[in-house]
Amino acid sequence: MTQAPTPAAGSPAAGSAATAVPPGTGVTAARGFRAAGVAAGIKDGGALDLALVVNDGPRRAAAGVFTSNRVQAAPVQWSRQVLKAGAVTAVVLNSGGANACTGPTGFQDTHATAEKVAAALTAAGGTEVGAGEVAVCSTGLIGVHLPMDALLPGVDTAVAALTGDGGEAAARAIMTTDTVHKTAVAGPGTTAAGGWVVGGMAKGAGMLAPGLATMLVVLTTDADVDAAGLDAALREATRTTFDRVDSDGCMSTNDTVLLLASGASGTTPPADEFTEAVRRVCADLAQQLVHDAEGASKDIRIEVTGAATEDDAVEVGRSIARNNLFKCAVHGEDPNWGRVLSAIGTTSAAFEPDRLDVAINGVWVCRAGAAAEDRDLVDMTGREVRVTAHLAAGDATAVIWTNDLTADYVHENSAYSS
Amino acid sequence: MTQAPTPAAGSPAAGSAATAVPPGTGVTAARGFRAAGVAAGIKDGGALDLALVVNDGPRRAAAGVFTSNRVQAAPVQWSRQVLKAGAVTAVVLNSGGANACTGPTGFQDTHATAEKVAAALTAAGGTEVGAGEVAVCSTGLIGVHLPMDALLPGVDTAVAALTGDGGEAAARAIMTTDTVHKTAVAGPGTTAAGGWVVGGMAKGAGMLAPGLATMLVVLTTDADVDAAGLDAALREATRTTFDRVDSDGCMSTNDTVLLLASGASGTTPPADEFTEAVRRVCADLAQQLVHDAEGASKDIRIEVTGAATEDDAVEVGRSIARNNLFKCAVHGEDPNWGRVLSAIGTTSAAFEPDRLDVAINGVWVCRAGAAAEDRDLVDMTGREVRVTAHLAAGDATAVIWTNDLTADYVHENSAYSS
Incomplete structure (x- = not known):
């Protein structure tokens, strides 16, 4: 586990931790995933600002929960549609702009981003990826258009940088006012004999509120679970973790939590055991969000x-x-x-x-x-x-x-x- | 009008002001009322901390609205009962302690305060006043018992200090974190030919919220209006004034707004005209509360x-x-x-x-x-x-x-x- 504060008795973060965590952290702790975090020039000064998470399968099941704010950013509107099919091959996330309250142009920008990711992955991997398999997340200022002339070339850079230990770079690329990047891992762990994990990354430091705290969260697992199983586990896990964080009572337009399964472990865990692992990763990340909330001293x-x-x-x-x-x-x-x-x-x-x-x-x-x-x-x-x-x-x-x-x-x- | 900020176009304070305001300000602008503000020693350092408002009649009609917080201070519980009869002879108000969350002892203290006021007024005036005609308001810290050994002798001091121009002293005695005292007057004004006014005082600078902003408010009028008429006017006036102030979203345990009529003008105004005068005083005082909210710069x-x-x-x-x-x-x-x-x-x-x-x-x-x-x-x-x-x-x-x-x-x- 990375960046986890010492869990207090009874805290949502209490008890985490795998027995044999693989070398990748966060979203690349689970087998079957590659990730990257690059500087596309969306932010000034060369900071990491574009993350990409790719599910190499064999399964590409996914579930998601989104902000209950009725004013929803373009990427939330897009990703809701993508998730309806229950299959996601890639998630592209940018910091430096929320693409919220940006009208039809903003939605076109999200669409173009997904198309670009699909095309770049298809070109790189040889297998056909459609834009409808690409979820998009954005975070940053509301009401400002994304610099697409920087973002789209950045997608090529990110695809080229994809690696099985890119979890930390991806977690860093989605930070806004966060002071630390946030990742977590739980599950029985991966050994030569099998096993599986759930890993994840999160960003969020303000606008933490009900319905969902902040935030962008991507969770990955190599457990072999279908979309319905992911959805049930994710809803139960977020209900008592992210949904119970209320840092400043302000609900974001961009909140997104995604859970992707590659099935690469070949193991289908019992539902309660899988849900508990997802819950532990969510609790750990939620605790890290509270600990890093804007300006907080307690x-x-x-x-x-x-x-x-x-x-x-x-x-x-x-x-x-x-x-x-x-x-x-x-x-x-x-x-x-x-x-x-x-x-x-x-x-x-x-x-x-x-x-x-x-x-x-x-x-x-x-x-x-x-x-x-x-x-x-x-x-x-x-x-x-x-x-x-x-x-x-x-x-x-x-x-x-x-x-x-x-x-x-x-x-x-x-x-x-x- | 005292302490009123320059009303902005469309602000609730817009348009106030009588043609011929009598010498008394605030709760003593209307004929038939005396008031006092004294230092009873509830606060340290000799600050004014005890206010008394007395209705000398001939009418003693009253109406009140109270906090909708379900945790209600002892004086709120007491005054709700007093107001049920629709008749109030005196209101005693202290700063320096809210007498909220003080258990049965706190309620006994409020009761003892009302009894003391009734006895002192009876002794001073010759006419019998009952504790059931005395409303009580408290403001200050929650959870602390009032220093009754200072408060009760202070009632004697206040009764001795009652005067027809005591409105300002009373308004000063109810201040807590307020930086200025707050009074207002509206109505056609008092002239040799008749006329009537509505006057009032308020305190409150934090815990401004819905259901009622802060606060303690006492309004008086020499119009000849019965309890039902006062109640209708007060509810309509507060609905669009104090109820629309939301300084910090925190609702107090002690919010009280009282409207007392002496009938001393002998005039019964049309209901809409009277309601409008009450609304104008409420709007003026509400605007003063916003203007003096704790730490605010806008x-x-x-x-x-x-x-x-x-x-x-x-x-x-x-x-x-x-x-x-x-x-x-x-x-x-x-x-x-x-x-x-x-x-x-x-x-x-x-x-x-x-x-x-x-x-x-x-x-x-x-x-x-x-x-x-x-x-x-x-x-x-x-x-x-x-x-x-x-x-x-x-x-x-x-x-x-x-x-x-x-x-x-x-x-x-x-x-x-x-």
Whole structure:
């Protein structure tokens, strides 16, 4: 596993790691995949800005989940169509421009990119690849057209650079305000006797929100799983990982998570075992997104317990995660449980105000809706802050991850497009 | 009118002002009211922290609206009961402590405060006042008990200080992080020939959100209107003023708006005329709240047009107002319309993404969901920033007011309770 923070007890990243990880990282950890990350000149200054992931098969099954924002970038509109067939041969991803809110021209640019990738792969490999097998992802500023005169030649460069250990370069090429690249691997591992893995890469540091956190994520596996099996595993895995990250409450126009299977291991794992491996990679990457969120100084783990339903628990957790006053208090290392109660009070979840308990980093500062243990006992100096909100209304629970609100967040996002 | 900012065209504060305002300001502009603001020692350092407003009649009609937060402070629970009878003789308000999340002891403290006010007024005035005629409001930190040994003697001081021009002192005594006190007056004015006014005071600078912005507001009038008439006027007035302010998306546990009528003018105005005067005072005070919001450097007026319904327009406006990335962009004077579209996309309002238009300070930077006029034409250097989002789905409109998100907001709210 690369770049994974030390998993906290009960964190989504807890327990990962294969027994025998192959040399490739991220999207090239699984057999049957090549990847590349190159500098096409979309960004200034020669930074990596174009990634390509190719599935060499024998299987080319795929599943995807996309942003629930109704304003969707051209690449999301395109890739949704591609994924309907359940087969993807290549994914091309660019940073340096989101190609969102760019009108018909933007969609034509995405189409032209897919056509270019298909043509270049066909020329390089001898076998026919169609544009309808090429998913496209973009990230960067909204409302700006991509420099196609740089991007299209970059595709040729990327195809030429494809390699079985290109996972790290691809992960680096999709970074925007990310400070580190993000990859993860899970599964029983690849040995001479067989085995399989799930690997992946992610980018995202702002616009983390429900429906999907940020972001661009490509997952690959050499397990032999069909499109329906991938879809089921991916939806279950994202439901409790990326969907439970709410860094700043802002939902992107470009969120995409793709899962590609090459079948190169020849092994079809039990569905629950495969789903768990996908979930572990998603949890690991989600944790890395939280840890690298724009301007954040704290990772906040909000656990809601005693809820009547899981939906109630998620609603309450998200309400706390989106409360700017609470996020500022955590930044100030102030165990201000009143702001937690205030946030809970705006939800429709089942609870009685005088039965609410709140713990911050293990100290029950609020019992039965009023002050309890001494707030001075709470140590909030560490990076991770754990908040537990007990609703005393049932047995359901959920964990939501968020960040504090900082002057650095304001600074980074007030200057971003200038 | 005191402390009113220059009203912008179309702003809720536009057009205010009486022809002949009496000497009292705020809650003592209307005849039949006395008020006081004193230093009871609830706050440190001798600051004013206890306000009292007394209705000397002949009528003692009242109406109120309260926070829709389900976690409600003890004074809100108390005052809701008092208002059910539609008659209020006095309102006592303290800053320096919200008396929220304080359990049964907190409710006993509120009850004791009302009893003390009733007893002191009875002793001072000779006529019997019951605790059930005394509304109570508190503002300050959540989860901390009020220093009753300071507050109760302070009530005697306040009763002794009651005067017909105590409106300003009362407005000063309810300030917390407010930098200025806030009062307003509207209505035809009081002359020898008759006439009537509506006056009011407000506090609130953070926790401004829907359902009610912040805040404590007391409105008074010498018009002769019964409780039902007051209730109808107040609900209509707050619906399009305080309910449309969303400074930081955080809803308070203590929000209260009270409207008291003395009937001292002997005049019963037409309902629409009276409602309009109440609306004007509410709009004026709401504008002052936005202008004084914690750490804000911009007042943002979000007008949603072309909506299918007013509810759609409000939902879209509020979604934009609560988008931290958008609020940071405004702080950076960056006309980042992509973040506006992103926020619209998260709503359930009727619209087509490729028909959305956005103007910032009059420049249509987005037409038909894509870039239009040159963003460099947008001048965002002034305090007020006007955003127009046109949904092209109907004829309904709404205006929501919010603020930018600044490092000062973070600083103020990370240190507030420490």
